[in-house]
Amino acid sequence: SYVLTQPPSVSVAPGKTATITCGGSNIGGKGVHWYQQKPGQAPVVVIHNDVDRSSGVPERFSGSNSGNTASLTISRVEAGDEAAYYCQVWGTGNHLIFGGGTELTVL
């Protein structure tokens, strides 16, 4: 079965850039979606189809996908960006595959 691998945690100072990776075999050939989940809340999509920002998501959020790695990049990180981030692709049989999630900590 297809596996998505994310680092468990990423830490970044305010104002710096955070990059969260999502590894998968030939993931560049799939559409990747990124969700942000804050404590006690449901996930919210921030990036869909590799690079498209969802409505209301700041331009500081961007995505890329090539080869075996997709990435979510957050520029000029703010305290409010602290959350868990999940990558996700659409698998065979109409099922969803999620990465294990990355906790973003703003120092």
Add this chain to the structure above:
Amino acid sequence: QVQLVESGGTLVQPGRSLRLSCAASGFTVSDYDIHWVRQAPGKGLDWVAVLSSDAMDTFYADSVRGRFTVSGDFSRNRLILQMTSLMPEDTALYYCGRDRGGGLIDHWGQGTLVTVSS
């Protein structure tokens, strides 16, 4: 506006059954694929099942296939997740989510908590 509301979660003993509901408003459930995704306490997102838009197809994660059944109650614009032979590892917050296409969940409910424990 689009809204999804899950209900039915509770504390249940191992081996027992439980039925969850996902009520939709602001759109017609039968027009979309609707997924169930769960999240164990302190863990990540775990896909459970999907009901296709025409209700002709259902797909399940290996961990629940044969125990869980997803169906549509379209007269009430809602989905049902029937869970049987529940195990402690089924303990989680269960979300339903609308698939906008390509597996993109554009709207999620707030979840309903299922705790399987004796």
